[in-house]
Amino acid sequence: MPRFRLFSLGGGFCLAVLLGLVFVFLLDPMPVQKVRNAVFDQYQRWHPRVYQDAPVRIVDLDEESLRRIGQWPWPRTQVAALVDKLEQAGAAAIVFDVLFAEPDRTSPSQLLRGNQLPPGLAAELAALPDHDAQLADVLKPGNTVLGFAAEQSSSAVGPPLSRFGLVLQGQSPLSFVPAFQGASRPLPELEQAARGVGAMTFRPDADGVVRRVPLFVSLAGELRPSLVAEALRVAQRTGRYRITSSESGVQRVDIGRLQIPTAASGELWVYFTGPQPSRSLPAWQVLDGSAPPLAGAIIMIGTSAQGLQDLRFSPLGGIIPGVEVHAQALEQILTDTLLLRPGWSLAVESLTLLLGGLALGLLALSIPALASAVLMVVLVALLNAAAWYGFVAHRLLLDLFTPSIGLMLVYGAASIVRHMAAEREQRWVHAAFSRYVSPNLVKHLVAHPERLILGGQRQMCSFVFTDITGFTSMMERRTPESAVSLLNEYLEQVIAIAFRHEGTLDRIVGDAVAIMFSAPIPQADHQQRALSCALEINRFAQSYVASLREQGIDFGHTRIGVHSGEVVVGNFGGSMIFDYRALGDPVNTTARLESLNKQLGTLVCASEAIRQNCPQVPMRPVGEVRLKGKDESVQVFEPVEAMAKSMGTCDEAYEAAYRLLQTGDPAAVSAFVTLSDQRPWDGLVAFHLRRLLNDEQGIHFEMRRK
Secondary structure: OOHHHHHHHHHHHHHHHHHHHHHHHHHOOHHHHHHHHHHHHHHHHHOOOOOOOOOEEEEEOOHHHHHHHOOOOOOHHHHHHHHHHHHHOOOOEEEEOOOOOOOOOOOHHHHHOOOOOOHHHHHHHHHOOOHHHHHHHHHOOOOEEEEEEEEOOOOOEOOOOOOOEEEEEEOOHHHOOOEEOEEEOOOHHHHHHOOEEEEOOOOOOOOOEOOEEEOEEEEOOEEEEEHHHHHHHHHOOOOEEEEEEEOOEEEEEEEOOEEEEOOOOOEEEOOOOOOOHHHEEEHHHHHHOOOOOOOOOEEEEEOOOHHHOOEEEOOOOOEEEHHHHHHHHHHHHHOOOOOEOOOOHHHHHHHHHHHHHHHHHHHHHHOOHHHHHHHHHHHHHHHHHHHHHHHHHHOEOOOOHHHHHHHHHHHHHHHHHHHOOOOHHHHHHHHHHOOOOOHHHHHHHHHOHHHOOOOEEEEEEEEEEEEEOOHHHHHHHOOHHHHHHHHHHHHHHHHHHHHHOOOEEEEEEOOEEEEEEOOOOOOOOHHHHHHHHHHHHHHHHHHHHHHHHHOOOOOOOEEEEEEEEEEEEEEOOOOOOOOEEEEOHHHHHHHHHHHHHHHHOOOEEEEHHHHHHOOOOOEEEEEEEEOOOOOOEEEEEEEHHHOOOOOOOOOHHHHHHHHHHHHOOOHHHHHHHHHHHHOOOOHHHHHHHHHHHOOOOOOEEEOOOO
């Protein structure tokens, strides 16, 4: 291709790609947001905030406190005692990350409702003080803040009381801050007694990770402070807020002497520390007087107990209590270690993509490939090093990684145009076989394309077929996104195992996987590779199911069939579609062996062809099976390793019973009854016992369903 024509066509194509990328970047779709969030999360993992002792403490309603004092909710008299202890300790503010939306069920007035009590007892209960009133009396003189839960439902209770002044400078922030239609509020008498009421709600991102905490929310069209904002206001004994906004969003929130720069949404990016034991103390220590000094501290009262379900995903990769998110936000405000994402960040990132893309595109079209590649790597490295320096030195959240991806895409587009003609054959071979062949064989096939025969040829191959039990019903029980995520993680590991054994991925159909060995490159030990691959997949699948069940997720077991035989392998897609696969009876037999597991109650079935070539692997015989759609029987075996519970290197008790079954000895019934009593988990024993009880003799039987 002449240079001027290459430059003209390539330049136009690269410019179109670049403008498209800039447009997508400015639209800020969910994938771009996820990449940006992942970059910012990684910054925090590499360089978390160093904990500085700030006047913020968490009083934790932890498991031990619940064990000592009783399950939550505690009587309001107990909560009042906790508040009283904290007031005596000199707390600057006592902030509840707990919602008191319902009356105390242990109050005398509540006990009288719906209970038929003797008149004397009822009169005595009626004369006792109400627990909620007692808590309100304790809250009233103190510096306490209660929380409300902002909700999208307009049927929720309306806005809470206002106890603050609000000065707005610039444009109204209502259109920028998180918006909610209603709220679940504390009991009126408690709300009136508290010094402040703030929103406990924060919005996790699409991946469930909490990265920002709002300072203000819009509640039914009215501005309301968050729990963090109210904690700071009450602790400083100030009565008003100042919000500075522009056309691009909220810029700053002033609370007393504190000036807090925010994101355009009025939210604060939380800069997390690692676990810090001194940040929290259990509630029971406060109540028994053994807590350390708390004078002048903002006290956040919340829970880390798993049963109370206030746990959140952290950018550092762990799960932390929701109250700790509020506490860490307060710490970084008070220690002036705020994360900053200025309003000019998006402009810098967009210009980086546009100008860098233009430069790289021109270089890739005009200078040698190696030189342009080196320049591209250097530019991307410098950009990301600058962003990293900004984070470490100035706590700036600047995403130059996402534009770097765009730069690499522009460079790739230019390189494709430049080298398209010269590399067409290698790209075709590489693109075709990188989907089917284990990665270590791709390079060999590209270097020796004459080894790849398009069409069909006869070849001895081995096959591994897998399928997941009950996957369709699992799809119906779970959301599609959740089910697909679990399946993708499973398939990724199965394919990785196949590639480790240098197998070729034949196809994936839903949750089923077909793996081929000895094609396109012959493998002398393909039977051993196939069986080893099947056993490793079985071990992984068992472990994967167990780990998911520990998380309360039901995932089906994997059934596996292994067989070997002569097939025709090659490209059967014609000239329009490349479809490299194997055809022949052994392929169908492998599929039937996988399905036979359902009837047998086993997980792995191997044929006689596999067993003969793998004498070192202990197996126990299943029988002579006439598979569905077949006229001849196949000798089937189960690897001992694949049994539900390991029996070591052999299963002598089963094989003794099997010999009785094979010879038609009536003692086979009692032998299998004994085995069944000893191993209620052994599916193959149960299968043969059912046959014997149904007067089916011998080791010959038929596969009844696919």
